[in-house]
Amino acid sequence: MRTGRPSRRSRLLSVAGALALLAPLLAGCAGGGPDDGGVIRLRFQSLAWQKESVAATKSLVAQWNTAHPGIQVQYVQGSWDTVHDQLLTAFEGDEAPDIIHDASDDLADFAHGGYLADLSGLLPRRLKDGIPARSWDTATFGPGVYGVPFLQEPRVLIANAKLLKSSGVRIPTPEQPWSWAEFRQVTKELSGEGRYGVAWPLKEPVSATLNLSLSTGGRLFTPEGDGRTKVEFTSGDATVPATIRDQVNTDKSAARSALGMGGSDTLPGFFGGMYAMVPLGFSYRQQIVQQAPPGFQWTVLPPPAGSAGLDQGVSPQTLSIAQDSPHRKEAAEFIDFLLSPANMVRLAKGDWMLPTGTDALKDPALHTPDNGWATGAALAPHLRSAPAQSVRGYPEWKDKVATPALQEYYSGAIDAAALRKRLVQDGNRVLARYQR
Numbered sequence: 001m002r003t004g005r006p007s008r009r010s011r012l013l014s015v016a017g018a019l020a021l022l023a024p025l026l027a028g029c030a031g032g033g034p035d036d037g038g039v040i041r042l043r044f045q046s047l048a049w050q051k052e053s054v055a056a057t058k059s060l061v062a063q064w065n066t067a068h069p070g071i072q073v074q075y076v077q078g079s080w081d082t083v084h085d086q087l088l089t090a091f092e093g094d095e096a097p098d099i100i101h102d103a104s105d106d107l108a109d110f111a112h113g114g115y116l117a118d119l120s121g122l123l124p125r126r127l128k129d130g131i132p133a134r135s136w137d138t139a140t141f142g143p144g145v146y147g148v149p150f151l152q153e154p155r156v157l158i159a160n161a162k163l164l165k166s167s168g169v170r171i172p173t174p175e176q177p178w179s180w181a182e183f184r185q186v187t188k189e190l191s192g193e194g195r196y197g198v199a200w201p202l203k204e205p206v207s208a209t210l211n212l213s214l215s216t217g218g219r220l221f222t223p224e225g226d227g228r229t230k231v232e233f234t235s236g237d238a239t240v241p242a243t244i245r246d247q248v249n250t251d252k253s254a255a256r257s258a259l260g261m262g263g264s265d266t267l268p269g270f271f272g273g274m275y276a277m278v279p280l281g282f283s284y285r286q287q288i289v290q291q292a293p294p295g296f297q298w299t300v301l302p303p304p305a306g307s308a309g310l311d312q313g314v315s316p317q318t319l320s321i322a323q324d325s326p327h328r329k330e331a332a333e334f335i336d337f338l339l340s341p342a343n344m345v346r347l348a349k350g351d352w353m354l355p356t357g358t359d360a361l362k363d364p365a366l367h368t369p370d371n372g373w374a375t376g377a378a379l380a381p382h383l384r385s386a387p388a389q390s391v392r393g394y395p396e397w398k399d400k401v402a403t404p405a406l407q408e409y410y411s412g413a414i415d416a417a418a419l420r421k422r423l424v425q426d427g428n429r430v431l432a433r434y435q436r
Contacts, residue, residue, distance in 0.1 A: 038070070039069070039070055039071070039072055040070060040071045040072070040327050040330055041072050041073075041074060042071065042072070042073045042074070042098040042099060042325075042327060042330060042331055042334060043073075043074050043076050043097040043098050043099070044061065044073050044074065044075055044076060044097060044098065044099040044101075044334070045076045045077075045078040045097040045099070045100055045101055046075060046076070046077065046078060046101045047078045047079065047080050047083060047101045047102070047317075048101070048347075048350070048351070049079070049080065050286075050350065050351060052349075052350040052351075053347065053350035053351045054077075055350070056346050056347055056349075056350040057075070057347065057350075058075055060337075060338055060343055060346070060347075061073050061075045064334060064337055064338070071327075071330050071333070071334070073099075073334055076097055078101065083102060083106070084106055087100065087102070087110065087115075088110075091110070091113070091115040091322070091324075094324060096115070096322040096324060096325075097322065098321065098322055098325040098327060098328075098331045099319060099320075099321060099322075099325075099331050099334060099335065100116075100319065100320040100321070100322060101317065101318070101319055102147065102317070102318055102320060103315050103316065103317050103318060104138040104139050104147060104149055104315045104316050104317075104318050104385075104386075104389060105138075105315035105386055105388065105389055105394075107139060107141070107146050107147050107318065107320065108141055108389070108390050108391070108392060108394070109392070110146070110320075111141040111142075111144065111146040112141065112392065114323060115322065115323055115324075116146040116147070116320045116321065116322065116323055117146070117320070117321040117322065117323045117325065117328050118143075118144035118145060118146065119144075119145045119146065119147070119148065119320075119321065119332065120143075120144060120145050122321070122328055122329065122332040123145075123148065123332055123335070123336065124332075124336050126336070127148065127335075127336050127339060130341070130357045130358055130359060130360075131148070131149065131150075131356050131357055131358070132356070132358060134383065134384055134385065135149045135152070135316060135356040135383075136149065137384075137385040137389075138314070138315060138316055138318075138385040138386070138389055139316075139318050139320075140390075141390050146320055147318030147319060147320040148318060148319045148320075148335055148339060149316035149317070149318050149356050150316065150317060150318065150319060150339050150344055150347065150355065150356055150357070151316055151317040151347060151348055151351055151353045151354070151355060151356070152314045152316040152317075152353060152354050152355075152356055152380070152383055153281045153282045153283055153314065153353045153354065154281075154282050154303075154312060154314065154354070154376060154379040154380070154382075154383055155208065155211065155212060155279055155280065155281055155282070155303055155312060156279070156280065156281075156282055156300050156301065156302065156303060156372065156375065156376065156379070157277050157278070157279055157300070157301040157302070157303060158270070158277065158278050158279075158280050158284065158285070158288065158298060158299075158300060158301075159276060159277045159298065159299050159300075159301050160270065160273065160275075160276050160277070160297070160298060161297040161298055161299040162297045163190060163195075163273070163276045164190075164276065164277075164299065167189055167190055167276075169186045169189055169190070170182075170186075171301070172301050172302055172304075173302065174302045174310065174375060174378035174379060177302045177303070177304060177305040177310060178304045178305070179304060179305060179306065180215075180216065180239055180240065180243050180304045180305075180306055181243075182304070183243070183304040184243050184246065184247060184251065184253075187247055187251065187253040187254065187276075187277070188251050188253045190253070190276040190277070191251070191252065191253040191276075194274070195273060195274060195275070195276060196252075196253060196254055196255040196258075196274065196275050196276070197247070197253040197254065197275075197276050197277065198247060198253065198254045198255075198275065198276065198277045198278065198279070199254065199255045199258035199261070199266045199269060199270070199274075199275035199277075199278050200244055200247075200248070200254055200255075200258055200259060200279060200410075201258055201261040201262055201263045201265060201266045201278065201279075201280070202244075202258070202259045202260075202261075202406070202407070202410060203259075203260055203261055203262045203265075204262075204403070205259075205402075205403060205406040205407060205410065206398045206402045206403055206406060207315075207386070208279070209240060209241055209244075209406060210313060210386065210387045210388060211312050211313030211314065211386055211387070212240050212279075212303060212312055212313075213236065213237055213239065213240045213241075213387075214308060214311040214312050214313050214384055214387065215240075215303070215304065215305055215306040215307075215308050215309065215310060215311050215312055216236045216237075216239040216240060216306030216307055216308065217234070217235075217236030217306065217307045217308050218234065218236040218237035218238075218239070218240065218387075219232075219234075219236070219237070219387050220232065220233065220237050220387050220388075220423070221387050221388060221391050227435070228431075228435045229391050229392075229431060229435070230428055230431070231397075231423055231424045231427040231428050231431065232424065233419075233420040233423050233424050236306075236307070238416060238420075239306060241406065241409060241410070241419070242416065244410055245409060245410055245412065248410060248411070248412070249411075249412040255269070255274070255275060256411070258275070259407070259410050259411060263278070263280045263281065263284055264284075264287065266278045266280075267284075267287065267288065267291060271291070271292055271293055271296055277301070279303065282300075282352065282353060282354065282372075282376045283351060283352040283353050285300065285352055285371050285372055286352040289371060299372065300371070300372025300375045300376065301375065302375060302378070302379060309382060310379060310382040311382050311383075311384050312379075312382060312383060312384065313383075313384055313385065313386035313387055313389075314383045314384070314385075314386060315386045315389065316356055317351075317353075319335050319338070319339070321335070339357065341355075341357055341359040341360040341363075342360075344356075344357045344360040345360045345363045345365065345366070348360065348366070349365065349366075354366065354376055354377065354379075354380055361377060361380055391431070392431070392434040392435060393430055393431045393433065393434030393435070396430050396434075397427050397430045397431060400430065401422060401423065401426045401427045401430060402423060402427065405418075405419055405422040405423055405426075406419070
């Protein structure tokens with residue numbers, strides 16, 4: 001199991017089904033109010049799920065409660081696997097938690113639906129100024145801000161250090177990364193004797209493709225100026241998928257079998273020397289530390305760079321406030337406490353991710369070469385809002401159009417012209433239904 005944010009398979013669940021499955025949780029998620037003693041009670045639904053991150057979050061809630069006897073926060077455990085439909089059901093039933101942990105790419109429909117409070121006038125100046133504008137962009141929809149982005153995860157290359165050194169290839173750094181063309185050549189040089197230069201775990205190919213394509217100038221989604229968005233497939237959008245396809249089908253430097261894998265599925269082969277490198281989310285480092293065999297040497301490398309340098313898209317974890325919460329001011333005060341620089345570092349280390357806060361990112365613990373922390377921190381200035389962040393209809397486009405099209409393209413079943421036609425023509429038909 002991976003150590004970052006799991007995929008949300010529940011997007012395909014019906015709301016009725018989610019209600020039946022999550023009724024016990026919803027019973028504990030109703031917005032809080034003052035009790036007979038005048039104490040304000042807030043409910044905070046957290047999606048922390050690793051042992052370290054759950055412990056850190058619960059500890060901070062307890063610290064708040066001790067210091068604020070008049071504003072008590074109840075920790076409610078949520079799940080990444082069911083959060084979208086669970087929240088939709090909770091909103092519709094007026095049972096939403098006051099403070100909501102989610103991810104920025106899940107907020108658009110809730111923000112447009114009026115379920116989330118606009119935080120623009122609720123957050124203190126310290127918090128607003130302490131997080132860069134590029135991070136706030138991920139949670140901004142129209143004129144409003146509907147979440148506080150606080151944890152982010154770049155994609156990196158996890159490499160077998162011993163194989164890399166013995167091959168003689170140039171070792172990339174954030175200051176001098178590989179180009180995509182050089183990366184393709186390196187994977188060929190690292191292949192041979194039953195080994196592939198890279199394994200691309202692309203069971204869910206859309207996010208990785210779109211976010212890495214920012215480095216080559218790809219955007220795919222183009223605003224039209226009237227609030228609408230259209231799909232365009234430019235040369236910048238084509239570079240990354242073409243590289244992956246060529247590695248799999250032409251160079252044989254990427255393992256075909258990995259295309260249907262999740263990130264965790266590639267680790268046994270990586271540990272066994274079958275793959276020299278695996279592109280993974282930054283938080284997978286924890287899993288590698290826990291599972292790598294004794295003596296296994298690994299390193300963290302930056303992803304390849306293109307015309308836009310090392311830019312890549314991210315969808316940070318966020319904290320939002322329910323529009324119907326009767327205590328939005330107090331909820332914002334708790335968020336401000338939870339995301340102080342020191343606390344943000346604590347949460348980031350618990351999840352093996354990066355904080356968004358400028359001061360938090362300066363913490364020396366995030367700049368040590370141990371376990372690749374320094375490489376990840378060097379990528380932080382290059383993290384941008386994911387291209388699909390605010391696109392209405394993106395989940396359907398992703399599931400019905402982009403995922404099958406990219407899977408067929410990477411396997412060699414269709415060519416670039418067919419990929420472009422499906423992403424653009426079929427994709428725009430889907431988006432049009434959401435933009436009438």
